[in-house]
Amino acid sequence: xxxxxxxPQSLIVQKGGISIINCAYENTAFDYFPWYQQFPGKxxxxxxxxxxxxxxxxxxxxxxxxxxxxxxxxxxxMDSQPGDSATYFCAASKGGYxxxxxxxxxxxxxxx
Amino acid sequence: DGGITQSxxxxxxxxxxxxxxxxxxxxxxxxxxxxxxxPGQGLRLIYYSQIVNDFQKGDIAEGYSVSREKKESxxxxxxxxxxxxxAFYLCASTPxxxxxxxxxFGPGTRLTVL
Numbered sequence: 001x002x003x004x005x006x007x008p009q010s011l012i013v014q015k016g017g018i019s020i021i022n023c024a025y026e027n028t029a030f031d032y033f034p035w036y037q038q039f040p041g042k043x044x045x046x047x048x049x050x051x052x053x054x055x056x057x058x059x060x061x062x063x064x065x066x067x068x069x070x071x072x073x074x075x076x077x078m079d080s081q082p083g084d085s086a087t088y089f090c091a092a093s094k095g096g097y098x099x100x101x102x103x104x105x106x107x108x109x110x111x112x
Numbered sequence: 113d114g115g116i117t118q119s120x121x122x123x124x125x126x127x128x129x130x131x132x133x134x135x136x137x138x139x140x141x142x143x144x145x146x147x148x149x150x151p152g153q154g155l156r157l158i159y160y161s162q163i164v165n166d167f168q169k170g171d172i173a174e175g176y177s178v179s180r181e182k183k184e185s186x187x188x189x190x191x192x193x194x195x196x197x198x199a200f201y202l203c204a205s206t207p208x209x210x211x212x213x214x215x216x217f218g219p220g221t222r223l224t225v226l
């Protein structure tokens with residue numbers, strides 16, 4: 001049972017373009033939604049996170065959009081750069097003593 | 113420097129052998145986690161520990177064992193019972209077990225079974 005579904009599996013974007021990665025969840029008890037960035041051979045690092053009380057959160061070129069009624073959230077990378085080429089994971093967790101459930105990841109390639 | 117260290121970076125194992133992966137953190141974090149990463153599979157939780165001398169199974173605990181004798185250390189043993197152990201193993205920690213705390217990841221150990 002996959003509780004967090006992520007799409008697309010891979011994405012190619014031209015430099016300066018907008019990268020969009022989508023995630024959908026099933027469990028309405030989830031209340032924390034982070035995005036992680038992972039470079040080859042490295043551990044993931046937190047990029048940005050959101051809670052359901054807001055519909056959007058922006059940090060620099062990275063924006064999370066959250067749609068509670070549709071149980072979906074997405075990552076937008078504005079002005080994508082070759083250095084953004086990495087694998088991106090969405091995740092979700094419930095309140096209290098809970099663990100993160102990860103999507104399967106999206107490999108992003110930003111072409112020069 | 114504060115952070116999470118994992119060793120070794122690469123590990124080779126013969127079939128039938130147990131191996132132990134090290135994870136150490138000097139962040140004074142309470143909770144620690146072990147994940148397995150396979151291509152196209154995302155991160156799957158093996159075990160986690162919220163406090164010293166206590167740990168819980170994750171989604172794929174079969175064939176693995178852990179211990180948490182010290183707050184800063186959470187070693188993972190891959191036993192011979194794990195049928196397909198070749199993968200990238202990631203350790204993580206958080207300041208507490210409360211939802212919303214950032215999980216900080218180590219650099220990972222790549223295990224290959226020969």
